[in-house]
Amino acid sequence: MKRFIWNTKEIRRFLRKRTVKCFAAGLLAGAAVGVAAVSLYAYGVLSGNDAASAAVSAELSEENEKLREQIDKYHAARHNTETLAGGDAWSLALVNETHPLDTSYxxxxxxxxxxxxxxxxxxxxxxxxxxxxxxxxxxxxxxxxxxxSYEQQTETFNLSMQNRLGQGMDPLTAYEETRTSVAIPGTxxxxxxxxxxxxxxxxxxxxxxxxxxxxxxxxxxxxxxxxxxxxxxxxxxxxxxxxxxxxxxxx
Ligand SMILES: [Zn+2]
Incomplete structure (x- = not known):
């Protein structure tokens, strides 16, 4: 079983939210189906011509977008691992923040x-x-x-962030600055x-x-x-x- 640490954590957070909860089964069965269902539901609410519904719809669209990003990352991680592992295109694998690599690769x-x-x-x-x-x-x-390795990258990232915290930087700024010079683990x-x-x-x-x-x-x-x-x-x-x-x- 491959591990997608950041991914499952994000997805778990989404699942806790009530609007997405009802799609949990769909998501587990197939992420793409989940997105389609949320899209359809958002569209249905929007066509009700009601301000409250429109707000719910906007919220759902936002959730949907976040969910889609997570799913894209999930697929990218899987795709990258497969690409790197074999075939003629191994040297073309793209790894960055939006195209992460399976942490166990x-x-x-x-x-x-x-x-x-x-x-x-x-x-x-x-x-x-x-x-x-x-x-x-x-x-x-x-x-x-x-x-x-993923573990070494985590160490490098943490060390760089600690240096910045040690200089008196606040955690968020330290994180944002670190990620411009040290890739976030998995990316x-x-x-x-x-x-x-x-x-x-x-x-x-x-x-x-x-x-x-x-x-x-x-x-x-x-x-x-x-x-x-x-x-x-x-x-x-x-x-x-x-x-x-x-x-x-x-x-
Ligand atoms: Zn380098």
Whole structure:
């Protein structure tokens, strides 16, 4: 049995609400049926031409939308796991906040790229080739983060949030700021084993200036030749919800 921690928690919260309660059976039997039923009910109430009904209808529509988002996430998580596990499209799996990954996903075969750092074995040869070719160009860089399990991601997230709380930030702000630089557990590309953080030996900080190092300049220009792309470009920050990370490469 696969676990969808955030998902079941959210769904349980919805089930407690009276408006959705009557669709609990439908939801359990099939999430899609549940959405259709709520939609139909909302439509029926709306056509009653009554202010109170319209308010109920608006509330239901909102519930419906939230429910749909949860269901989409549920399907995305399942779909991602299947995509990553096999077939030709494994390298195309999209993992982010709206397309989470099953929290129990572990790449079938992990391979060590550096001391204590593992990646999905399917990308090892290309990654090694990229690092070796870079070294041949006189560049000095190393992998500072690779595969991270759900538990490791949770630790990383909590640590980063605690640092912010320690600086006197209030919990909500700390959470919002943390999620722009550390993916919420279950939504990190590092959990796929297909993403690595590579940094320059000369400049080990993870900030925008990392992008100015000759190592990153070379990687940005050549990574595609090895099947990698630089994630979260600065002009897309508003879409990805993640700050520019000129060190995070995804196969
Ligand atoms: Zn990264």
């Amino acid at each position: 572990v790449p079938e075969e992990l391979a060590e790229i550096a001391d204590g750092y593992y990646v999905d074995a399917r990308i090892l040869a290309d990654l090694e080739q990229m690092m070796n070719d870079g070294a041949e160009q006189g560049l000095s860089m190393y992998v500072t983060s690779a595969y991270r 990190s590309e590092h959990a796929t084993g297909l993403a690595v953080d590579i940094i320059s030996t000369e400049y080990a900080e993870l900030d925008e200036r990392q992008g100015d190092t000759k190592e990153q300049q070379w990687l940005m220009e050549h990574c595609w030749e090895y099947g990698f792309i630089l994630r979260y470009p600065p002009e897309k920050s508003d879409v990805t919800g993640i700050i520019f990370e000129p060190w995070h490469y995804r196969y």
